[in-house]
Amino acid sequence: MNWRRDFIPPTALIIFLILSWFFVTKVTGLKPFILPTPLDVIEAGLRTRGLLLDAIGTTLLSTAIGMTLALLTGLGIATLMDLWPLVRRALYPILVASQTVQILAIAPILVIWFGFGIMPTIFIVVLSCFFPLAVSTADGLTSADPELLALLRAMGATRRQIWRMVRLPAALPSFFSGLRIAITYSVVAATVGEWVGGSSGLGMYMLRSKNALATDQVFVAMLITTLLSIALFMLVYGIERIVLPWYYSAQRKEQWDEMGIY
Amino acid sequence: MSSPCIEFRHVSKTFAGAKHIVPALEDVSFVVQPGEFVTIIGPSGSGKSTLFNLCVGLFEPDKGEILIDGERKRNRAGMVGYMPQRDLLLPWRSVLDNVIIPLEIQGIPRKVARQRALEILPHFGLKTFENEYPSALSGGMRQRAALLRTWLMGRSTLLLDEPFGALDALTRKELQNWLLTVWQEFSRTVLFITHDVEEAVYLADRVIVLSPRPGKIKLELTVDLPHPRHQSMTTEPEFGKLVRELLTELGVNT
Ligand SMILES: Nc1ncnc2c1ncn2[C@@H]1O[C@H](COP(=O)(O)OP(=O)(O)O)[C@@H](O)[C@H]1O
Numbered sequence: 001m002n003w004r005r006d007f008i009p010p011t012a013l014i015i016f017l018i019l020s021w022f023f024v025t026k027v028t029g030l031k032p033f034i035l036p037t038p039l040d041v042i043e044a045g046l047r048t049r050g051l052l053l054d055a056i057g058t059t060l061l062s063t064a065i066g067m068t069l070a071l072l073t074g075l076g077i078a079t080l081m082d083l084w085p086l087v088r089r090a091l092y093p094i095l096v097a098s099q100t101v102q103i104l105a106i107a108p109i110l111v112i113w114f115g116f117g118i119m120p121t122i123f124i125v126v127l128s129c130f131f132p133l134a135v136s137t138a139d140g141l142t143s144a145d146p147e148l149l150a151l152l153r154a155m156g157a158t159r160r161q162i163w164r165m166v167r168l169p170a171a172l173p174s175f176f177s178g179l180r181i182a183i184t185y186s187v188v189a190a191t192v193g194e195w196v197g198g199s200s201g202l203g204m205y206m207l208r209s210k211n212a213l214a215t216d217q218v219f220v221a222m223l224i225t226t227l228l229s230i231a232l233f234m235l236v237y238g239i240e241r242i243v244l245p246w247y248y249s250a251q252r253k254e255q256w257d258e259m260g261i262y
Numbered sequence: 263m264s265s266p267c268i269e270f271r272h273v274s275k276t277f278a279g280a281k282h283i284v285p286a287l288e289d290v291s292f293v294v295q296p297g298e299f300v301t302i303i304g305p306s307g308s309g310k311s312t313l314f315n316l317c318v319g320l321f322e323p324d325k326g327e328i329l330i331d332g333e334r335k336r337n338r339a340g341m342v343g344y345m346p347q348r349d350l351l352l353p354w355r356s357v358l359d360n361v362i363i364p365l366e367i368q369g370i371p372r373k374v375a376r377q378r379a380l381e382i383l384p385h386f387g388l389k390t391f392e393n394e395y396p397s398a399l400s401g402g403m404r405q406r407a408a409l410l411r412t413w414l415m416g417r418s419t420l421l422l423d424e425p426f427g428a429l430d431a432l433t434r435k436e437l438q439n440w441l442l443t444v445w446q447e448f449s450r451t452v453l454f455i456t457h458d459v460e461e462a463v464y465l466a467d468r469v470i471v472l473s474p475r476p477g478k479i480k481l482e483l484t485v486d487l488p489h490p491r492h493q494s495m496t497t498e499p500e501f502g503k504l505v506r507e508l509l510t511e512l513g514v515n516t
């Protein structure tokens with residue numbers, strides 16, 4: 001990554017936005033419970049840091065469990081859809097429908113089934129994250145060049161060998177795109193889950209702060225959620241670049257650069 | 263006497279397209295003997311690639327039969343070396359790991375396969391390139407890698423589908439000479455598709471000419487030039503005569 005080019009612009013923009021925020025609160029003199037200043041927010045974060053650290057731990061745990069299950073479900077569904085076209089046809093509409101389910105509508109049901117706690121949260125993370133994984137992986141598995149498959153067949157490869165040598169590696173870039181989307185949703189999904197059906201975590205922290213009209217703390221929770229999402233996104237991106245060196249090869253980047261659209 | 267490497271007996275093949283049926287090959291019969299270098303030439307769409315796809319068992323003929331090494335096999339996959347028109351290297355594998363694919367298919371452990379490939383890599387002018395990704399290679403190098411991959415299938419018969427079709431004239435001439443050298447050195451049998459008349463004559467012991475769709479064999483031309491070939495031969499009258507004969511047959515001559 002080119003730090004000067006890729007890092008400075010967003011940092012500058014963020015600093016500008018924070019300064020504007022500061023400026024607006026000062027000029028308008030809004031009450032802190034309507035719009036706290038950046039300093040209020042930092043102060044609130046430090047004041048409640050014990051609570052916050054606990055909450056972050058809980059939320060990250062739910063996110064990790066949820067993402068693991070989402071990965072298993074997503075990859076499982078993608079594999080099934082790939083092996084049996086009938087499964088694909090039968091399942092696809094249902095998968096799409098699952099994404100239109102309103103979390104707020106199913107939350108009470110989840111609470112009735114599992115009680116307040118970590119289970120509804122995990123369920124909501126899985127529901128929000130398995131879909132991009134399943135779709136991107138299923139698409140990736142069909143992205144291999146048919147002529148390539150024919151070549152391997154002509155060389156005497158079995159179906160299993162073709163899967164391992166061609167179809168699986170060809171699916172990886174697409175899978176990672178899905179993973180990046182899923183991981184970005186995951187933390188927010190966890191906090192929403194905690195808000196509607198949890199007993200602890202960042203979502204609960206946010207809900208309690210809201211009920212206490214501690215707007216500065218709501219901002220703290222939002223900020224931390226965002227930072228966690230970005231960190232996880234970067235983590236996946238880093239893993240991707242290690243796992244797919246050929247995809248991020250210097251030549252490829254150069255070609256994009258030459259076209260001026262990288 | 264050993265049996266022919268490849269024998270086509272009255273082979274016909276028709277494809278069912280989206281709108282209409284396409285007769286690709288009609289009553290094609292020919293024989294390739296061990297050690298021969300045979301080129302196939304014909305206009306685009308005359309069924310040249312289809313011939314190869316039938317040979318390697320990607321399709322079955324509608325009529326007629328195909329014999330490999332004198333045997334009529336139901337499953338012909340993996341019996342002859344096959345290099346398709348496009349190089350089809352896997353972008354996520356290094357050159358070395360690309361060329362060992364046929365060995366892996368045969369169940370040879372990667373380490374052993376790599377060792378074997380490394381020994382022969384210099385013959386293919388790929389030394390020092392083994393760890394590159396295909397995207398870093400020039401067109402000529404990619405063709406060499408695809409050829410080595412075909413080679414490592416370990417079959418005595420090689421089917422090469424326009425291997426040099428997309429290369430610039432200089433690289434192409436260089437690779438032609440090189441191919442003739444390895445063909446002689448390792449005594450293989452080669453069936454080589456081209457749409458270049460001079461290339462067809464320069465490489466071959468025999469040229470098979472296909473008619474426009476549906477492909478039928480119009481002519482088999484024996485090339486009586488001595489081996490090893492040299493680029494200087496292309497200016498000799500004998501060479502020019504053969505080229506003119508082919509051009510006339512293909513309907514391009516004045
Ligand atoms: N798999 C296929 N399905 C349908 N039509 C095909 C297929 N393969 C080849 N054809 C048709 O058969 C004809 C001969 O094709 P091909 O063997 O590729 O010709 P050539 O290699 O001589 O250019 C073409 O008209 C082509 O469209």
Ligand SMILES: [Mg+2]
Nearest residue numbers: 310311312347
């Ligand atoms: Mg062709």
